[in-house]
Amino acid sequence: MLEPVPGGAVASAAPVPVRAVDDVSQLVAQQIPLAQLLRLSLQAASPSEVRVKLPFSAELANHAGGLHAATLFAAAETAALVLGYLLLPAAGVTCMSKVVDLRFRKLARGDVWATAQPERALSEAGSTLGARLTAEGKLDVSVLVSLSDASGEQLADGSIVINLRRL
Numbered sequence: 001m002l003e004p005v006p007g008g009a010v011a012s013a014a015p016v017p018v019r020a021v022d023d024v025s026q027l028v029a030q031q032i033p034l035a036q037l038l039r040l041s042l043q044a045a046s047p048s049e050v051r052v053k054l055p056f057s058a059e060l061a062n063h064a065g066g067l068h069a070a071t072l073f074a075a076a077e078t079a080a081l082v083l084g085y086l087l088l089p090a091a092g093v094t095c096m097s098k099v100v101d102l103r104f105r106k107l108a109r110g111d112v113w114a115t116a117q118p119e120r121a122l123s124e125a126g127s128t129l130g131a132r133l134t135a136e137g138k139l140d141v142s143v144l145v146s147l148s149d150a151s152g153e154q155l156a157d158g159s160i161v162i163n164l165r166r167l
Helices: 021-031 033-038 069-087 122-136
Strands: 002-004 010-012 041-046 049-054 093-104 112-118 138-148 154-166
Touching: 021 033, 021 041, 021 069, 033 069, 041 069, 049 069, 069 093, 069 112, 069 138, 069 154, 122 138, 122 154
Parallel strands: none
Antiparallel strands: 002 010, 041 049, 049 112, 093 154, 112 138, 138 154
């Protein structure tokens, strides 16, 4: 649970060990202050796809009236990180973004859904990720991300390389 600290900052309790979809829901809801501020919500989560909703708010708009690019990035990154945790749910890992390539295509004037999927086929990824993590203690995984509006129109797309490290 997040607790206020002097100066208005937020401190989190001990990290949630991620072992299942419920754990990543708790991670997003309780352990990521920015996700709370943006009111991000986990809509779907599996090792093959994660979907996060970013509700539109005028407070998050840019000078043109659409959602600020930073909010779109935060939604895409959150979806990618959740996917990283779900790729190796029992491995006891921490997950951080390493490289981001995000192309913005259209102004977001309403709610946005960020989707993350592994770049490689799960059959290939699942058979090698655990072994690589055990051998190296860390590994990078490329995740495809896309952002779309309620009509399904693509607003942005790209990739995020996430770094998984054993705890």
